[in-house]
Amino acid sequence: MSEITENKGVWVFGENRRGVITPVTYELLGKARELADKLGVEVSCLLLGFKVKDKAQELVHRGADKVYVVDDARIEHLLEEPYARIVSDLIKKHHPEILLFPATSLSRSLASRIAVGLRVGLTADCIGLDINPEDRCLLQTKPAFGGTLMTTIISRNHRPQMATVRPKAMKEAPSNGERKGAVEVLELNESFFASRVKVLEVVDEAASKINITDANVIVSGGRGMAGAENFKILEELAKVLNGAVGASRAAVDENWIPYSHQVGQTGKTVCPKLYIACAISGQIQHLVGMQSSDTIIAINKDSSAPIFKVANYGIVGDVFEIVPQLTKRFQETL
């Protein structure tokens, strides 16, 4: 195909939640800037939402050369249908070569709807992005089977090359108040905003204040925690480390902790800087959800537990003795 060489520019979908830009957007801008500089093109950011206009400058400060804004009460929440219509229309008008989304659940859902509509490629949950200097193709690296394999995907003949990027995988772009860029606020007609899905209520659960996919530190408990009340010691340790509490499937199935905390095959895949596995034996279904963590600590009574095979450091012992000691020590010293 010859026309794909005419596509120019790296775009970032500026995810926001009730008008607050999510940190992963700044991570994408950091990466987009790097890719755009290699390609010698501009970075543009899409900002869709309600009462978001005044956030556009911050996106410029974080590396965008241009920000397209659609500010309308009807799209306060991310609704796949109108968002897909608006983004697809912008793509058809401006022909970017790369479009990055955060690999959060809703942005992934949106990205897929857009990709099938445009009949272009989409790679999920990338942790590495680079440009192949030979053909300007985007090299999109993603873990498969919970990090058992690393796969690099390309989209040779379709533009834009779309990818969702895992939160925390890229460095946040620093804010530079001196940077200049253009902000274009778009007025769209009625037909763009239709949605067959309506948001009735948005509920934030206190328990998930730090959600485990965003957390730098996760203190996780398994079957050996032996009861819901015992998760308190994990919460205390998580609190001093400014982390979140995770759990194995066994603990969730026992109703000791809500499903939103489950790490592993049927829960969430996480890759924090530090993962502390407490009384988790380390079944393969759990390991695929956390083995990409930078550092893994295991505390378990059973020295033959498979969790020790992936752990950087471990203590064979009783979590009910060791965890409170750790909490106390950190309260004293941090």
Place this chain on the structure above:
Amino acid sequence: MNIIVCIKQVPDTAEIKIDPVTKRLLREGVKSMINPFDMYAIEEALRLKEKLGGKVTAITMGPSQGESALREAISLGCDEAILISDPAFIGSDTLATSYTLSQAIEKIKDYDMIFCGKQTLDGDTAHVGPGIAGILDIPQIINVRKIQDIKEGLLIAERMTEYGYDVLEVKLPCLLTVVKDINVPRLPSLKGKMKAKSAQVSVWKASDIGVQEDCAGAKGSATEVWKVVTPPARPQGKIFEGETAVDQLVGVLKGLVK
């Protein structure tokens, strides 16, 4: 209420193998199972059918061995099963897969809801559900943890989010992807197992569902695998022992959490 459930047969996590030449997952001869999230999709479809009437059709795209996944679906209570299988589908990415499944669903035609699991174990993309919804031009709700109500062509569902949950209303027909929290899947009954043995599993080829050749399989895919590497195994860890174990661990952790 006529429901279509899209399921996928995936290799058991514990024994994945990669073809050294094509760099794709080897599926032949590897022990397989129904993708775990799809079990919740099947269960939710069956519960709705039992409450509201109608039928549940399970479909899967893949090689001939996918038939066993469909028989398992029948043993659980699905009424019909269709295997979408053709050499032309080999090498499909999520775009080509979404297209091919959508073509099959267009042929089934009469449906109120499509259920999918949140994502598959092997691909891990969560693309195909939303992709099908996009191609069929129906609304989607992902990560559904509860269906609160269905009436007068509207469904109210709770969607699990990174922050808590959203309550959403959607017009039927729609596509829902489900998470583990939504139900506890049943085990097959003896009667179900008997039924599954003798049940008819239809096989639809590319020509049966009007799939254009350049839209399916590797040809119809917009992405390709460029490289697959196995990351180095994690280095042998250090186990702290004795009375100073906690002190040593604290020493290591201090450097990490600063």
